Amino acid sequence: xxxxxxxxxxxxxxxxxxxxxxxxxxxxxxxxxxxxxxxxxxxxxxxxxxxxxxxxxxxxxxxxxxxxxxxxxxxxxxxxxxxxxxxxxxxxxxxxxxxxxxxxxxxxxxxxxxxxxxxxxxxxxxxxxxxxxxxxxxxxxxxxxxxxxxxxxxxxxxxxxxxxxxxxxxxxxxxxxxxxxxxxxxxxxxxxxxxxxxxxxxxxxxxxxxxxxxxxxxxxxxxxxxxxxxxxxxxxxxxxxxxxxxxxxxxxxxxxxxxx
Amino acid sequence: xxxxxxxxxxxxxxxxxxxxxxxxxxxxxxxxxxxxxxxxxxxxxxxxxxxxxxxxxxxxxxxxxxxxxxxxxxxxxxxxxxxxxxxxxxxxxxxxxxxxxxxxxxxxxxxxxxxxxxxxxxxxxxxxxxxxxxxxxxxxxxxxxxxxxxxxxxxx
Numbered sequence: 001x002x003x004x005x006x007x008x009x010x011x012x013x014x015x016x017x018x019x020x021x022x023x024x025x026x027x028x029x030x031x032x033x034x035x036x037x038x039x040x041x042x043x044x045x046x047x048x049x050x051x052x053x054x055x056x057x058x059x060x061x062x063x064x065x066x067x068x069x070x071x072x073x074x075x076x077x078x079x080x081x082x083x084x085x086x087x088x089x090x091x092x093x094x095x096x097x098x099x100x101x102x103x104x105x106x107x108x109x110x111x112x113x114x115x116x117x118x119x120x121x122x123x124x125x126x127x128x129x130x131x132x133x134x135x136x137x138x139x140x141x142x143x144x145x146x147x148x149x150x151x152x153x154x155x156x157x158x159x160x161x162x163x164x165x166x167x168x169x170x171x172x173x174x175x176x177x178x179x180x181x182x183x184x185x186x187x188x189x190x191x192x193x194x195x196x197x198x199x200x201x202x203x204x205x206x207x208x209x210x211x212x213x214x215x216x217x218x219x220x221x222x223x224x225x226x227x228x229x230x231x232x233x234x235x236x237x238x239x240x241x242x243x244x245x246x247x248x249x250x251x252x253x254x255x256x257x258x259x260x
Numbered sequence: 261x262x263x264x265x266x267x268x269x270x271x272x273x274x275x276x277x278x279x280x281x282x283x284x285x286x287x288x289x290x291x292x293x294x295x296x297x298x299x300x301x302x303x304x305x306x307x308x309x310x311x312x313x314x315x316x317x318x319x320x321x322x323x324x325x326x327x328x329x330x331x332x333x334x335x336x337x338x339x340x341x342x343x344x345x346x347x348x349x350x351x352x353x354x355x356x357x358x359x360x361x362x363x364x365x366x367x368x369x370x371x372x373x374x375x376x377x378x379x380x381x382x383x384x385x386x387x388x389x390x391x392x393x394x395x396x397x398x399x400x401x402x403x404x405x406x407x408x409x410x411x412x413x414x415x416x
Binding site for chain 1: 263266267269270273274276277278280281283284285287288289290313315316317324364369
């Protein structure tokens with residue numbers, strides 16, 4: 001193992017990485033930029049929104065409620081020292097709308113739906129179902145990848161909105177019902193500080209961007225799986241790790257652009 | 261029948277998402293869709309509005325009766341003009357009423373305090389578009405400290 005071999009292996013991994021990016025881009029291109037078939041595509045899309053969106057609803061709603069409650073409780077113990085516990089409303093609402101709503105939903109989505117997508121497509125690939133589709137002249141990108149991609153992109157912003165709404169309700173439960181902050185001032189200060197354009201639109205932009213990234217990574221990892229049990233397990237792990245890291249890094253970038 | 265169940269669930273999922281969106285827009289960001297027939301508008305000029313903002317509450321005896329809907333500077337008088345939207349249920353304010361910019365707590369939000377004036381035979385009630393002339397601007401803490409220091413200096 002000489003120096004030349006090491007340089008060669010460095011070069012090989014660099015080439016692999018670029019080729020992987022290229023393949024991922026081609027897959028997305030093939031899945032997304034095709035003329036959609038409304039009659040045949042819609043039932044597939046509905047089925048996938050059910051699997052990806054409806055089935056993630058419970059975990060998203062429950063986490064939203066608890067995160068809102070914890071945020072309110074922690075915020076209250078700090079704010080009460082300064083006698084400004086009425087500011088709990090904007091604190092909970094803004095942190096949920098600007099950061100926690102989109103980010104935590106994306107992380108939960110990667111764990112709940114992304115890993116399932118990778119495993120499903122990986123198993124389809126391993127059992128050569130994708131190749132059989134191609135032999136029957138059905139484009140697997142159109143039939144399998146595209147509905148799952150669009151289902152993710154449609155579902156995640158909705159899930160993030162539900163997460164945020166339930167989280168603010170959780171903050172209201174702790175702040176107003178338990179800790180006894182005045183109901184009127186909680187809501188009026190909250191309403192005075194949340195802006196439609198600045199907060200709600202940016203929340204939607206963020207969660208749509210995260211949806212594209214997470215679903216893309218999950219589908220690509222499944223599509224490029226090494227067809228054996230170990231490969232599927234590794235692909236599933238990679239989906240969760242890579243999409244979580246990508247979401248957190250992208251969140252910093254978007255925050256810097258939006259609020260920086 | 262399974263597809264039918266899935267379709268219903270997906271439909272309700274989309275509806276719940278839409279409901280969450282509407283809740284956030286109207287309850288949390290409080291985008292105003294107040295129709296003009298349930299409220300009326302009053303105007304007032306102040307010398308200084310301090311930290312008053314659009315959507316700050318207008319209170320009578322601590323109870324919210326309306327909100328500030330617009331703040332602009334009169335281009336000729338160079339004085340801030342505040343437009344308030346008041347609930348139609350409270351349309352019995354005499355034109356002798358006065359307005360003051362108050363602060364909730366020492367460092368809290370600023371709001372408009374409306375004090376109803378006396379009623380006499382020749383005093384009319386305020387109606388849509390009227391201007392309240394008796395106003396007290398915001399107390400600016402820095403000005404107060406400045407005046408205090410100035411009067412301290414004069415005593416010596």
